Amino acid sequence: MRLRIAEFLDSEIVPHYRDWESEGRIPREAWTKAGRAGLLCRTAPKAYGGQDAGFLDSVVIAEELGKRRLSGFLTFLQSDIVVPYFLRLANEQQKKAYLPGLCSGLKIGAIAMTEPQSGSEVGRMRTTISQTDAGFVINGQKAHISNGFTADVVLVAGQSLSTGQGQEPELSLLIVDTNTPGITRTPTPKSGMRALDTCELSFEDCRVPTTSLLGTSGKGLFYLFTFLGLERLMLAIYAQASAVAILGELIAFCNNRKTSGGSLLDYQFILTKLADLYSECTVNQAFIDACIAEQARGRHDPRSASLAKLRSTETLKAISLLGVQFRGAQGISGGSGERAAKDLVDSCVQSIWGGASEVLRDAIGKSLVNSI
Numbered sequence: 001m002r003l004r005i006a007e008f009l010d011s012e013i014v015p016h017y018r019d020w021e022s023e024g025r026i027p028r029e030a031w032t033k034a035g036r037a038g039l040l041c042r043t044a045p046k047a048y049g050g051q052d053a054g055f056l057d058s059v060v061i062a063e064e065l066g067k068r069r070l071s072g073f074l075t076f077l078q079s080d081i082v083v084p085y086f087l088r089l090a091n092e093q094q095k096k097a098y099l100p101g102l103c104s105g106l107k108i109g110a111i112a113m114t115e116p117q118s119g120s121e122v123g124r125m126r127t128t129i130s131q132t133d134a135g136f137v138i139n140g141q142k143a144h145i146s147n148g149f150t151a152d153v154v155l156v157a158g159q160s161l162s163t164g165q166g167q168e169p170e171l172s173l174l175i176v177d178t179n180t181p182g183i184t185r186t187p188t189p190k191s192g193m194r195a196l197d198t199c200e201l202s203f204e205d206c207r208v209p210t211t212s213l214l215g216t217s218g219k220g221l222f223y224l225f226t227f228l229g230l231e232r233l234m235l236a237i238y239a240q241a242s243a244v245a246i247l248g249e250l251i252a253f254c255n256n257r258k259t260s261g262g263s264l265l266d267y268q269f270i271l272t273k274l275a276d277l278y279s280e281c282t283v284n285q286a287f288i289d290a291c292i293a294e295q296a297r298g299r300h301d302p303r304s305a306s307l308a309k310l311r312s313t314e315t316l317k318a319i320s321l322l323g324v325q326f327r328g329a330q331g332i333s334g335g336s337g338e339r340a341a342k343d344l345v346d347s348c349v350q351s352i353w354g355g356a357s358e359v360l361r362d363a364i365g366k367s368l369v370n371s372i
């Protein structure tokens with residue numbers, strides 16, 4: 001299976017990727033091709049268009065994307081971040097309406113939590129969901145939504161308006177078709193992950209039917225935090241595979257770059273830095289593998305997923321920085337420099353989205369008292 005995924009990415013995605021970076025999005029055709037090649041939603045049941053596959057298939061796909069740093073074509077955003085909400089929370093009618101399209105790539109899905117004023121503080125979102133006799137009315141703004149401009153369907157989180165003064169806001173989740181009147185989508189220009197379609201979504205008296213409610217009204221925050229664990233593990237797997245690949249390329253560069261004293265690898269400072277990062281990568285891999293094994297057994301520990309994301313993305317960032325520094329001028333110019341600079345900016349996104357490193361440290365720190 002790994003070979004098949006690798007062949008698909010190398011023949012259908014990699015050759016076009018530069019053009020897609022200029023365009024700022026991945027064409028729909030790539031999604032449907034990925035669907036036909038079996039890259040999407042493999043863990044979904046066959047009855048809804050999936051493959052009934054185990055979690056390890058998701059891991060292999062994320063690793064192959066990570067090795068190639070295809071940060072604009074993160075199919076796991078659909079397969080392992082958006083679709084699990086449908087699998088676990090949707091009713092039969094909602095599953096039948098959305099899952100076959102999401103599994104085949106005919107539909108593209110997104111999840112909208114972040115707002116211009118509340119990213120890390122998910123619970124403080126201001127988008128409102130008011131209930132009427134005919135359904136729900138959404139008002140508010142979402143920011144930095146991956147695949148949002150292309151998406152056919154977005155899971156929108158907002159405050160259910162019943163929330164009283166001084167109470168924790170009650171959030172709900174709605175399944176929203178993006179052709180619903182009242183939605184405006186504006187692409188967000190970015191300096192990193194350029195092929196990833198990222199957009200702002202504005203909702204102005206956007207009316208959706210009662211059947212759009214996903215799960216139980218008011219349980220949105222619980223759902224978001226529950227599913228964030230798997231999201232963080234997927235991001236960790238992707239970051240880890242990227243880190244190993246970037247480190248391998250950097251070691252090869254250092255070996256080939258000749259100086260009067262031999263190669264860059266003959267400088268002790270460089271060698272020890274590379275050895276440190278190699279050991280970090282190796283230890284991270286062992287920890288991530290343990291998280292993967294637990295997830296594959298259906299046991300999921302959100303705290304371990306946060307640790308895995310924190311460690312793997314911080315190591316990725318450290319390796320990417322040296323990927324520029326140890327190349328000298330070639331770290332910012334020419335083909336090798338362009339690659340290294342992209343890796344560096346992209347690595348910064350990895351330690352921000354899905355829970356910034358500082359937020360993860362804060363949460364892990366606060367949990368320490370109960371864990372020792």
Ligand SMILES: Cc1cc2nc3c(=O)[nH]c(=O)nc-3n(C[C@H](O)[C@H](O)[C@H](O)COP(=O)(O)OP(=O)(O)OC[C@H]3O[C@@H](n4cnc5c(N)ncnc54)[C@H](O)[C@@H]3O)c2cc1C
Nearest residue numbers: 111112113114119120144145146352353354356358359362
């Ligand atoms: C390319 C990209 C794609 C994205 N895709 C999506 C998507 O599909 N759906 C979605 O909902 N969101 C998405 N996001 C948003 C992402 O999840 C948020 O950017 C992230 O949660 C951080 O929120 P923020 O940007 O508002 O930063 P802020 O919350 O303003 O935080 C800024 C910085 O302050 C520090 N900080 C914040 N809180 C704390 C704390 N408690 N303790 C210590 N330090 C803290 C951290 O250093 C943090 O990086 C995406 C973001 C990017 C960049």
